[in-house]
Each structure stands twice: as C-alpha cells, then as structure tokens.
Amino acid sequence: MSVSPAEVAVVPDTAMPHARLVGVTRVFSRRGRGDDVHALGPIDLDLKRGEFFSVVGPSGCGKSTLLDVLAGLATPTSGTAEFEGRPIAGVPAGVGAVFQEDASFPWLSVTDNVAFGLRRAGVDPAEIARRVDYAIGFMGLRGFADAYPAQLSGGMRQRVCIARTLVMQPRLILLDEPFGALDAQTRLLMGDELLRMWRETGATVLLITHALDEAAMLADRVGVMSARPGVFIDIVATGWDAERDSRIVSHPRFGDLTGHLWERLRVESLKHLREG
Numbered sequence: 567m568s569v570s571p572a573e574v575a576v577v578p579d580t581a582m583p584h585a586r587l588v589g590v591t592r593v594f595s596r597r598g599r600g601d602d603v604h605a606l607g608p609i610d611l612d613l614k615r616g617e618f619f620s621v622v623g624p625s626g627c628g629k630s631t632l633l634d635v636l637a638g639l640a641t642p643t644s645g646t647a648e649f650e651g652r653p654i655a656g657v658p659a660g661v662g663a664v665f666q667e668d669a670s671f672p673w674l675s676v677t678d679n680v681a682f683g684l685r686r687a688g689v690d691p692a693e694i695a696r697r698v699d700y701a702i703g704f705m706g707l708r709g710f711a712d713a714y715p716a717q718l719s720g721g722m723r724q725r726v727c728i729a730r731t732l733v734m735q736p737r738l739i740l741l742d743e744p745f746g747a748l749d750a751q752t753r754l755l756m757g758d759e760l761l762r763m764w765r766e767t768g769a770t771v772l773l774i775t776h777a778l779d780e781a782a783m784l785a786d787r788v789g790v791m792s793a794r795p796g797v798f799i800d801i802v803a804t805g806w807d808a809e810r811d812s813r814i815v816s817h818p819r820f821g822d823l824t825g826h827l828w829e830r831l832r833v834e835s836l837k838h839l840r841e842g
C-alpha cells in the first residue's frame with residue numbers, strides 16, 4: 567500500500583514526548599524593589615502522549631508558572647519548552663487550558679459560552695452545533711443549555727469551562743486547580759468526569775492540584791515539586807489502569823501512595839511555611 571507524504575506527516579511520533587521542558591526556569595524581575603523572584607526551576611519534564619500527569623507542590627512553588635509556560639502564556643527565562651516537537655512561542659494550537667477561577671462569560675448562555683472559541687475561529691456553523699451539542703451532553707449540561715452561569719452551581723460552571731475547552735479538541739489539556747473552589751465530594755465526582763474525558767479524547771492531561779487524593783486517583787504519574795523555586799523532587803508512577811474511577815480511593819494501595827506523596831511534600835511545605 568502506498569502512503570502519501572501528507573498522510574505520513576499526520577502520523578504522531580509516539581516515541582517523541584508530547585511536550586518537553588528542558589532546564590526551564592522563570593525569574594520575575596522586581597526592578598528597583600530588591601531581589602528578583604526565582605519562581606521556577608530548572609525543570610526537566612517529558613509528558614508522554616496520552617498520559618495523565620498530576621503536579622503537586624507547596625504553595626507558591628511555581629506550579630501555575632509551569633502551566634503558563636506549557637500554555638504559551640509565559641516565556642521561560644532560560645531553557646526550552648516544546649509541544650509536539652516545536653518550540654512553544656505563544657499559545658500553541660492544540661493546547662487548551664482550564665483555570666481555577668470561574669472563567670465562564672456571565673452574559674452568555676451555556677451554549678454560547680461553549681461555542682465561543684469555535685465561533686471566533688470561524689468554524690462552520692453546522693460543525694459548531696455538532697461539537698457544542700456533544701460537549702454539553704458529555705459534561706452533563708443538557709438540561710441547562712439555555713441557562714446563564716448565574717443560574718448554575720460552581721461545579722456546573724466549571725463544567726461549562728471544561729466543555730468550552732473540549733470543543734476545541736485540544737491534544738494537550740492543562741488544568742490549574744479547576745476544582746479548587748469545590749467541596750471534596752464534588753471534586754471526586756468531577757474527577758470521574760475528567761477521567762472519562764481523558765479516556766474518550768485520548769488527550770494528554772496535566773493537572774495541578776493541592777489535593778493529594780485527587781492527584782493520586784487521576785494520574786498515571788504524579789510529579790512532586792520542591793518549595794520555590796520549584797523543581798521535581800519525585801515523579802511517582804501510580805500503576806492504575808486506564809479504566810479507573812473515584813472508587814480507586816478504597817484500593818489497598820491508595821493509602822500507601824498518598825502517604826508517600828505526603829512524605830515527600832511535607833518537608834517542602836514546612837520550608838514554605840517557615841521561609842515564605
């Protein structure tokens with residue numbers, strides 16, 4: 567069978583890391599106000615295509631800065647950041663991000679919120695309707711398609727934000743504490759929805775969270791960061807199979823895993839408390 571060069575070009579190189587950070591640092595300059603803030607790194611990280619990677623670390627260690635670098639929202643002070651083999655310069659096509667704060671547009675209905683990015687990208691209206699309908703159904707918002715964010719709970723508003731990212735069909739999904747404002751039970755259930763989304767889309771996911779149980783339940787690998795400037799002090803493979811859901815928290819190995827993560831994090835969190 568002959569294969570055209572165009573077909574060859576779209577075959578993903580699964581051996582290549584999906585995203586790669588080499589020696590990435592980020593320093594915030596405080597001109598005239600004393601020392602610069604060394605926020606991050608040097609960080610080395612290979613994200614494998616299709617993996618679910620969680621990041622935990624003490625407050626202020628540079629987790630959001632790390633995500634901003636991958637999202638193309640922050641330029642490394644030194645080192646290199648790549649997505650699909652190309653240097654990240656600006657927001658890369660194929661990368662979608664969801665942040666902690668509710669970023670839904672209050673003046674738009676759920677449908678119009680979810681359709682927003684596709685309309686801006688000039689996608690064909692029939693295709694927009696199809697993708698929006700799918701994402702709304704997938705995120706369990708079918709009965710609320712015409713509702714406005716003010717009429718929804720915090721969890722549902724975050725689902726709107728996830729649906730809005732999902733319709734863009736990102737190959738790398740970056741999540742910065744998306745459930746930070748939600749109660750513990752809702753967070754675990756939202757975790758189930760994330761896992762379903764991850765399985766269905768085949769996307770690579772990087773999740774930042776403060777919750778060790780969330781990190782351990784969701785991820786294939788959990789990266790533990792040091793106090794600022796954050797570097798990875800441990801990367802733990804969870805060993806769960808892809809079909810996992812929130813019931814994994816009662817698995818006999820789950821307590822050992824979160825215990826290990828806390829052991830690694832405790833010293834770093836104490837450093838943050840003592841040194842700020």
Ligand SMILES: Nc1ncnc2c1ncn2[C@@H]1O[C@H](COP(=O)(O)OP(=O)(O)OP(=O)(O)O)[C@@H](O)[C@H]1O
Binds near residue numbers: 594603626627632
């Ligand atoms: N624009 C900025 N100017 C100066 N310092 C900054 C800036 N943005 C972040 N920082 C500092 O860089 C460090 C890392 O910030 P970052 O938000 O990445 O940490 P984080 O781990 O996500 O924190 P948290 O867990 O509290 O959300 C912090 O000390 C923060 O105060």
